[in-house]
Amino acid sequence: MLELFSYEPVLRGFLVLLVAGFTFPITGVYLLRLNLLPLRFMLMHGALLGGAIALAANINPFWTTILVNLLLVWFMAQTARSLKTDMGYVSIFIMVASMGVAFALISLFNVQAKDTMSLLWGSIFAVDNWQSVAFIFISLAILAFHFIFYRQLKAVFFDTTIAYSSGVNEKLIYNTVVFLTALTVAVAMKLIGALLIDVVIILPALIATLHSRSFKRVVLWASLWGGMFSVSGFFAAYWLKVPTSSAIAILATLVFLVVYWQKKVSSKRGLSNVKRL
Template sequence: MFEMFSYDFMRRAFIVGILVSIIVPLIGTFVVNKKNSMVGDALSHSSLAGVALGLIFGINPVIAAIFVCVIAAFGIEIIRKNFAKSSDLSTAIVMSSGIGLAAILSDFVPGAANFQSFMFGSIVAIPDIELYTVIIVSFIVIVTYVLLYKKLVYIIFDEDGARLSNINVGLINKIFTFLIAITVAIASRTVGALMVSSLMVIPVSCAIMVSHSFKRTVINSSLFGVLFTIIGINMSYYFQLKPGGSIVLTGLLVLIILMIVNKFRKNN
C-alpha cells in the first residue's frame, strides 16, 4: 500500500482526494437536508461548460469551471423565484442548459482527452495551481461551515423560524450557494463532473443510516467520504481503474450493505 506514496503524483492525489472528500459531503449535508439533491448534477454539468471554455481560451479549466458554476448556482436561485410552486424546475433548467452548452463547446476543445478527464475525473494529474486551489477552497468551506453551523441548522429545519429570529437567511443561503458552486467545480477534476453529485449524496446517505443527530451526520458523512476516497484511490492505483468511478462504486457498495443490515435489524 505504501509503495504508491513514493510517487509525487500519488501523494498529490491523496491530499486532493481527502480534502475534496471532506468538503463535498459537508456541503452535501446542507443540500440533502434542504431537499435539493439534484443541484449537484446541475452544477457539475455546468462545470463541464466552464472546463470547455477554459480549454478553448487557454484559461485554467478549474478556474473557468468555478466561474461558470457560480453563475449557474445563482441562476438556479433567480429562476426558482419565478417558479415558486415548482422550485425543482430551476435545477432542471440549469442542468439542461449546462449539458447543451458543454455539448456544443466540446466540439471546439483542442484535445478531447483533456476534456474527458474532467468528465470522469483525473485525480492523478493535478498541477500546482489546482492543488493550491483545492487547499484554499477546502479551508474556506470548512471555516465558513463551522462559523455558521448553528444558524445553518436552524435554517435547514425551520427557515421561517430562523427569519423570525432575525437570522439573515437570504445572506446565508447566498453564501452556501457560492460554496456549493466552488466545491462542485473543484471536485469535477477529482471524481469527474458526471459523478460529483454521487460523492455529495452517497456519503450523506450512509451517514444518515448510522447517525442519531444532525451533528453526527455531518461528521460521519465526511468520514465516509474519506473512507471511500482512500479505498477508491487504492483500487485505481492497483487495478488501473478510473479514480472517480472507483470512489463512487465503493460508496455505493457500502450504502447497499448498510441498507441490508438496517433491513435485517428491523426484521429482527
C-alpha cells in the same frame, strides 16, 4: 506501495483527495437537508459546460469551471428572484441549456474525445500546486462556515420559518450553502470527473443519514465515510489498476447498499417485535 508517494503528482493528488474526501461531504449533508438535489445536477452540468468552454477556447478548465459555476448560481438566483419562482425550476432550465451549449461547443470546436473523457472521469494526478491551494482553501471555507454557523444551520435545516422568527439570517445561510456547493462541485470535477461528483459529495452524506440520529453525527459520519472512501479508493485503484474515481464510486456504492440493507433488516425486526408485543 509507499514508493508511490515519492512521485510528487501522486502525493499531491492523494493529499488533495484526502482533504476533499473529508470536507466535501459536509456540503452533501446541506444539499440533502435543503433538498437542493436539482441544484447540484445543474452545477454538475455547469461544470461540464465550463470544461467544454475551456477545451474549446484552449484555456485552463479548472478555473473556467469555477467561474462558470459561480456565474450560473448568480444567474439562477437573479432569475428566480425576478420571476418570483422556485430556484429548483430555474436550475432545471439552466441544466438543460448548459448541456446543450456544452455539446454544441465540443462539436463546433472539434474537441478531442479523450479531452472530453477527461472532463467526465477527472484525474487526481493532474492537480497542480495552485489547484491544490484552491482545494485546501475551499475545504477550510466549508469547515469555517460549518463551525461558525453551526447553530444557525441547525435552525434552518429544522424549519426556515422558525429559524427566521428566531432572528437567523436564513437567506445568508441558504446563499452561502449554494455558493459553497458551486465551488465544491466545480473543483470536484477535477478529481473525480463530472459523472461521479456524487460519490464525494452526496453518497457519504446519504449513508451517514441512514445510520445517524443527530445532525452532529450525520456531519461527522459523512466526513468520515468520505475520507475513508477516498483513502481506500486510492489504494484499491492502485491494486486493481482502475481509475481512482471508479474505485471510489464502486466502494461507496457497496457500502451504501450494505448500510441500506442493514437498516431495512433492523427496521423489519423492530416492526415484528412491535407486532409480538
